[in-house]
Amino acid sequence: MPSFSAGASTQKQQNYQRRRQQIREQRKSLPIASVEKRLVDEVRKNDTLIIVGETGSGKTTQLPQFLYDGGFCQDGKVIGITQPRRVAAVTVAKRVAEECNDQLGKKVGYSIRFDDSTSNATRIKYMTDGLLLREALLDPLLSKYSVIVVDEAHERTVHTDVLLGLLKKVQHSRANASKNGKTLPSMGHSQNLTQKACQGTICAPLKLIIMSASLDAKCFSDYFGGAKAVHIQGRQYPVDILYTYQPESDYLDATLVTIFQIHLEEGPGDILAFLTGQEEIESLERLINERARLLPPESSKIWTTPIYSSLPSEQQMNAFKSAPAGTRKVVLATNIAETSVTIPGIKYVIDPGMVKARAYNPVTGMESLIIIPVSKAQALQRSGRAGREGPGKCFRLFQESEFDKLVDSTVPEIKRCNLSNVVLQLKALGIDDIIGFDFMEKPSRTAILKSLEQLILLGALTDDYKLSDPVGHQMARLPLDPMYSKALIVASEFKCLEEMLIVVSMLSVESIFFSPREKLEELQNAWRRAKMQMPKREQWKRL
Numbered sequence: 230m231p232s233f234s235a236g237a238s239t240q241k242q243q244n245y246q247r248r249r250q251q252i253r254e255q256r257k258s259l260p261i262a263s264v265e266k267r268l269v270d271e272v273r274k275n276d277t278l279i280i281v282g283e284t285g286s287g288k289t290t291q292l293p294q295f296l297y298d299g300g301f302c303q304d305g306k307v308i309g310i311t312q313p314r315r316v317a318a319v320t321v322a323k324r325v326a327e328e329c330n331d332q333l334g335k336k337v338g339y340s341i342r343f344d345d346s347t348s349n350a351t352r353i354k355y356m357t358d359g360l361l362l363r364e365a366l367l368d369p370l371l372s373k374y375s376v377i378v379v380d381e382a383h384e385r386t387v388h389t390d391v392l393l394g395l396l397k398k399v400q401h402s403r404a405n406a407s408k409n410g411k412t413l414p415s416m417g418h419s420q421n422l423t424q425k426a427c428q429g430t431i432c433a434p435l436k437l438i439i440m441s442a443s444l445d446a447k448c449f450s451d452y453f454g455g456a457k458a459v460h461i462q463g464r465q466y467p468v469d470i471l472y473t474y475q476p477e478s479d480y481l482d483a484t485l486v487t488i489f490q491i492h493l494e495e496g497p498g499d500i501l502a503f504l505t506g507q508e509e510i511e512s513l514e515r516l517i518n519e520r521a522r523l524l525p526p527e528s529s530k531i532w533t534t535p536i537y538s539s540l541p542s543e544q545q546m547n548a549f550k551s552a553p554a555g556t557r558k559v560v561l562a563t564n565i566a567e568t569s570v571t572i573p574g575i576k577y578v579i580d581p582g583m584v585k586a587r588a589y590n591p592v593t594g595m596e597s598l599i600i601i602p603v604s605k606a607q608a609l610q611r612s613g614r615a616g617r618e619g620p621g622k623c624f625r626l627f628q629e630s631e632f633d634k635l636v637d638s639t640v641p642e643i644k645r646c647n648l649s650n651v652v653l654q655l656k657a658l659g660i661d662d663i664i665g666f667d668f669m670e671k672p673s674r675t676a677i678l679k680s681l682e683q684l685i686l687l688g689a690l691t692d693d694y695k696l697s698d699p700v701g702h703q704m705a706r707l708p709l710d711p712m713y714s715k716a717l718i719v720a721s722e723f724k725c726l727e728e729m730l731i732v733v734s735m736l737s738v739e740s741i742f743f744s745p746r747e748k749l750e751e752l753q754n755a756w757r758r759a760k761m762q763m764p765k766r767e768q769w770k771r772l
């Protein structure tokens with residue numbers, strides 16, 4: 230009897246069916262699946278809800294789908310989910326579109342600065358918190374949204390904190406509007422075209438959901454007037470946490486040693502190591518590749534792939550690809566891979582316990598980046614990147630006694646950054662009394678005054694603290710540090726915009742150098758050419 234194989238198209242169909250079945254089963258097995266009805270009911274009953282559930286329990290990917298099925302997108306309304314980081318917004322949207330068996334950009338889409346994959350059909354929209362703030366400039370009542378989910382709220386980025394204050398205000402205005410029938414009250418914003426467009430329409434109350442695996446529910450509940458908090462129990466797979474016996478004096482070296490220890494002693498599974506920045510990642514990548522050459526020929530190979538914010542996004546996406554057969558993927562990441570993301574294949578997480586954070590001295594007005602120990606919440610998020618596709622292990626490169634000494638959660642960024650941008654955004658939103666603004670945690674008065682002073686000096690505010698016209702309005706529209714926005718506006722007057730764009734771009738990233746391994750030869754040739762083009766070099770020096 231001859232043997233037969235399925236034709237290519239039948240095989241494709243079978244693979245597709247298998248994948249659909251796998252996704253259905255994965256979704257059903259998530260801890261959140263058993264509380265779908267309860268969660269949807271709670272959202273119906275409460276205008277603000279706080280949801281705390283373990284990492285990997287299914288909050289980010291499932292809740293928006295539950296709400297969609299529960300009828301929260303009727304009348305073309307949109308469910309918006311904010312993420313502190315671009316990479317999370319993009320990858321989660323892709324996953325949810327796949328789960329919905331739909332093309333990205335239709336029912337499910339994402340919107341981040343300079344990249345929008347949404348359409349008129351989009352009903353579940355993932356975006357960065359900064360982007361939603363920008364949308365509020367154009368539509369102060371966020372009228373197209375029925376629900377806004379602020380995910381990973383524990384991160385307390387400056388955008389999250391401003392957004393929380395703003396959403397509270399929007400909720401209040403929309404609740405009043407729906408009570409009064411058709412008339413929308415003023416939010417204290419300057420009358421703009423969109424608000425005029427909003428007036429005369431019925432705006433339903435805005436549902437707000439605050440979510441994380443590691444937030445202080447009480448603190449958020451108090452801020453939102455005693456909002457209800459629900460806890461989702463359980464996680465899909467266990468993660469073993471291991472600590473070192475001794476303190477490690479050099480965490481980079483300890484990370485290198487741990488990577489090879491896992492590679493040689495543990496079973497299959499990819500590794501995710503957290504480092505503090507591009508320089509550390511590049512130097513560790515070099516060391517790993519040097520040492521990998523000395524591995525015995527019979528041992529499996531190592532494929533390193535970095536992920537940090539200034540890496541081009543196509544390169545960032547490499548971390549989400551599978552390693553070739555017989556190769557272990559080692560992802561070297563900053564904290565951009567700390568929350569929300571699921572990196573396929575990751576079984577082992579290495580956490581040296583350090584992070585690069587912004588610090589600000591309001592007296593000198595100087596901002597800096599410093600390396601500090603992570604908080605307990607961050608350590609928990611990092612370990613949660615394992616155990617998403619099966620049981621995992623997290624190697625913390627510090628002693629357990631050190632973990633106990635870590636602060637519970639990170640100091641909100643709003644308390645340790647230059648507030649000029651925040652103040653400018655709030656002014657553009659029509660919020661004049663910055664000191665009186667209902668921040669969840671108020672920044673220091675000195676920091677606010679220093680920012681007001683800087684904005685007056687830059688000409689963004691008038692002497693009576695009003696947004697200047699046109700410069701202040703133009704500056705608020707540019708998604709940049711006010712100093713850079715002003716530089717671009719002035720450069721355009723002086724006809725040197727192109728040069729200033731180069732300078733601002735260079736100043737906006739941690740490092741302007743990026744040398745992908747596969748382009749090393751191209752890079753060396755470019756350097757040789759640059760050496761021969763002296764006049765051009767002079768121009769660079771001037772810049």
Ligand SMILES: Nc1ncnc2c1ncn2[C@@H]1O[C@H](COP(=O)(O)OP(=O)(O)OP(=O)(O)O)[C@@H](O)[C@H]1O
Pocket residue numbers: 255259282283284285286287288289290291320321324441442465568569570571573613616617618
């Ligand atoms: N891109 C993906 N590829 C494969 N599986 C995924 C992907 N995204 C999510 N999953 C699966 O869905 C599960 C739930 O993910 P989800 O992001 O919804 O959890 P979460 O509770 O929001 O976690 P966290 O608090 O860490 O953000 C993951 O543990 C993983 O099993």
